[in-house]
Amino acid sequence: MHSFDSEVPHTSLGLAPDTSAGGTTGTGSETPEPASAAEEVIGAVVAMSVAAAALTDAGDTTPRASLSEEETTDWAIFPEESSTGVPLDLQRATNRDLRRWSIRLFKVIDLDFPPYGAVADYERISDELKRRRDAATGGRKSVNFREKFCDNARGHRFELFRDGVLTGYVAYTMRAGIIRLHRTVVLDAFDREQVEGTLMRNVVLAAHKRRLAAVPYCPIAQGFFRQNPQYRQLTHQ
Known part of the structure; x- marks a missing residue:
């Protein structure tokens, strides 16, 4: 039975003795092997990465909250016009614009396959014109x-x-x-x-x-x- 604590001559391992310190082979003058040096460098890098990750986790202990409604509203892009080019908000449109859009839409809703949204937009404009007419006459039927x-x-x-x-x-x-x-x-x-x-x-x-x-x-x-x-x-x- 062999003991691994006993000294083994360098010559038996096929290694040349270290002569940099007077030809002796003391433990204080041994040069580290290249493989061992590389392992130490890799180990140091891994240790630094783990430490940095731990510091990051420790600094941000609160969970990530979802985006607020204001943030999502700022990022979202809402269309201002329908697919037919008519504004979604008709409150600021003039009566002349409403009549112009009405005539343009009427020409396309008469087709066999009117564009998507044309009929709905035409009805929206008709409702808005009627609302304005009723508001101008106080709800009475207009004869003009x-x-x-x-x-x-x-x-x-x-x-x-x-x-x-x-x-x-x-x-x-x-x-x-x-x-x-x-x-x-x-x-x-x-x-x-x-x-x-x-x-x-x-x-x-x-x-x-x-x-x-x-x-x-x-x-x-x-x-x-x-x-x-x-x-x-x-x-x-």
Whole structure:
């Protein structure tokens, strides 16, 4: 059995004796091996890294709180306009701007596939114009609005405008001197303003001038003729 505490000559390990100090091999004059020096350097670096991490953790003992609402609001980017280019806030828009946007949107909502948000923006503008009109008249029905009735031959419908805003329309088909009234639509903002009667009177008069037989298919048109039988003589039926 061998003891690892006994001295082993350098020659038996294949190492040359250290002659830097008079040729003796004392423990105080031994030169450290390269591998041992590298290990000491690596160990010192690791120790310093661990110590620095411990100091950092000790200096910041409070948990990281989430961002406040003000910080997230400052960083977030909120759009000021809808996808159609109409401001989301209509309070600061002038009446002229509202009418201009209304006309522009009306041209696109009549398409088979209107752009996303066009119908909603058109209704928002109509509601805002009506709100301003009611505010100006103290809630009383205004009689000073500009009204226009027209035949949209491309869209196959009669339309009624007030102050440049579409209030409602009657969709129709026409063939062989007969005009069939299929559907009557009134925008929500004008539900209580009796637009249906004004719209239907204009439709009957337009058909009469063109010597067309107006045939009511939708319930609103049929109800109009029941309540106003005097207009039947103008339908050329």
